[in-house]
Amino acid sequence: MLPQDKVPELTPFGDKSNHFLAFAVLTILLLHAYHIRYRFTFAWMLFYGIFIEISQLFTVNRCSELLDVLADTIGIVIGIVLYKIIEKFYPK
Numbered sequence: 750m751l752p753q754d755k756v757p758e759l760t761p762f763g764d765k766s767n768h769f770l771a772f773a774v775l776t777i778l779l780l781h782a783y784h785i786r787y788r789f790t791f792a793w794m795l796f797y798g799i800f801i802e803i804s805q806l807f808t809v810n811r812c813s814e815l816l817d818v819l820a821d822t823i824g825i826v827i828g829i830v831l832y833k834i835i836e837k838f839y840p841k
Contacts, residue, residue, distance in 0.1 A: 768820035769827070772798060776828025777835075787829050794825045 776794050779785070785793075798821030805811040 765816060765820040768798075768817050769824040772821045772824030773828035773831065776825050777832050780829070780832045787833075791825055791829065794828075795822060798822070798825075 772794060775797075776790060779794065780787075780790055795818075798818050802813040802815075802818055805813045
């Protein structure tokens with residue numbers, strides 16, 4: 750929740766790729782740590798992404814974008830797919 754001018758550039762591809770990568774990694778970590786259902790993971794991570802965007806409406810020098818939620822959603826789906834692939838090749 751830093752002001753926009755203080756946010757570090759994490760990847761050279763822009764804000765949406767940061768959202769995508771962060772939510773893909775967070776989804777994989779959530780699934781690995783808690784072994785919860787995919788639907789619950791998707792719903793929880795989507796709620797988190799929407800919550801962040803709503804919080805930015807009340808933060809100085811920040812803006813909320815629907816495309817950020819879309820990038821989050823794509824990251825969540827890719828995270829679940831990658832976790833399924835990892836789980837297939839490395840069963841518990």
